[in-house]
Amino acid sequence: MKRITALGLLCAAALATAGPPDLRRAGRIEGDAAAGAAKVAVCVACHGPEGNSVVPAFPALAGQRAAYLYQSLAGFQRRADPASPMTAQVKDLSDADLRNIAAYFASRPRTPAAPATAAGSGEGARLFREGDSARGIPPCQGCHGAVAGGHPLAGTAPRYDYYPALAAQHSDYLIARLGHYRDGRIADTSNAQIMRGVAHNLDDAAIRALAEWLAATPR
Ligand code: HEC
Ligand code: HEC
Incomplete structure (x- = not known):
């Protein structure tokens, strides 16, 4: 009985200090881009060839930072928001899949989303x-x-x-x-x-x- 209570207190303490993931302490993200490439057929239907999306509501992923992409995908898994089209996409992916997919899109060149204007104006x-x-x-x-x-x-x-x-x-x-x-x-x-x-x-x-x-x- 005593042990159960102690355990309960420990869990409560862990929850109380859980808070949002602290990315200031997050580590390096490495993945296998070739393994990631084998997993993205479904993604490029919305995010475009090599992650250069043509539909403006779908973010371009090509050339994005791998660590940012990885934590973004992990966030879609964690939140499991039924309103986001991304929830179903990441549901069955492993943590290694997320790292590999992030490495793949990070390695692709980004093409412009709009004609370049006079930069600086x-x-x-x-x-x-x-x-x-x-x-x-x-x-x-x-x-x-x-x-x-x-x-x-x-x-x-x-x-x-x-x-x-x-x-x-x-x-x-x-x-x-x-x-x-x-x-x-x-x-x-x-x-x-x-x-x-x-x-x-x-x-x-x-x-x-x-x-x-x-x-x-x-x-
Ligand atoms: C049905 C269309 C669709 C498919 C398929 C799809 N996505 Fe998305 N994705 C979206 C939309 C819409 C958003 C932005 C909406 C949101 O944030 O909830 C998004 C957002 C993202 C983001 C966040 C980008 C940023 O800059 O923060 C990443 C990363 C991503 N998708 C990766 C993927 C990967 C990897 C796959 C394949 C496993 C995939 N998507 C499949 C529609 C799709
Ligand atoms: C103090 C640092 C800081 C400043 C200043 C800042 N940002 Fe950010 N921004 C971030 C961080 C960190 C993220 C990643 C947030 C996340 O993971 O959701 C981010 C994410 C974003 C994103 C999401 C990108 C995506 O692909 O979904 C946009 C858009 C953005 N910032 C625009 C801006 C704009 C515009 C300004 C200036 C008005 C600005 N930021 C100023 C730190 C900053």
Whole structure:
């Protein structure tokens, strides 16, 4: 009886401290891209050849950071949200499958999501580089890199590989995703919490300007 109680207390303590996955302490993600390639026939139906999607609601995956892709897939498994089309896709995949698939898409070249515009111009470029301190918007480049290819410190410590590249992504997808961070709909990792704080101060016009500039920024 005593043992059961002790065990119960231990479980309660574990749950109380569980919280969202802390990606600051996450490790390196390695996978076998060739093994991953054998698993993606179903994925490319929506995400496009080699992960270069043609439908703007489906995010492009080609050239994305492997660690970011891996934790994103693990998140779809963990949340098992019946409203997400991704839930059924990841349900039967093993952890090794997720690593291999992430390695595969990370290794593919990204093709542009929109015709390249005059880089460096417009409100989206300004917000990305400088933010807007009067509105509490931080510069995006501090975490996503000067040309939105990922964290400037990626490769120096595993945690920075969990910051996604944003350039050449579909604007429709970026708009939806930033809206989800702002609404608090995606908040179940330490990294999602960071973006929740960032998106909190973005209005619809700022989101649109950023998304359109990012889509037209080549990788
Ligand atoms: C029926 C269409 C469909 C299929 C098939 C599909 N996906 Fe997705 N995927 C989506 C949609 C829509 C989203 C964005 C919606 C969301 O976040 O819930 C998404 C999001 C993702 C993301 C998140 C990208 C990011 O930038 O955060 C990853 C990674 C992903 N899918 C990988 C896969 C893999 C791997 C497979 C195959 C095992 C797959 N998808 C199959 C539609 C699909
Ligand atoms: C303090 C660091 C930080 C800053 C500043 C920041 N981000 Fe992020 N961003 C992140 C992290 C970490 C993630 C990964 C979140 C996750 O795993 O869900 C992310 C994810 C994203 C995603 C999701 C990408 C995908 O493929 O689904 C978008 C879009 C995004 N950020 C846009 C922006 C924009 C636009 C700005 C500037 C207004 C910005 N971020 C500023 C850290 C930051």
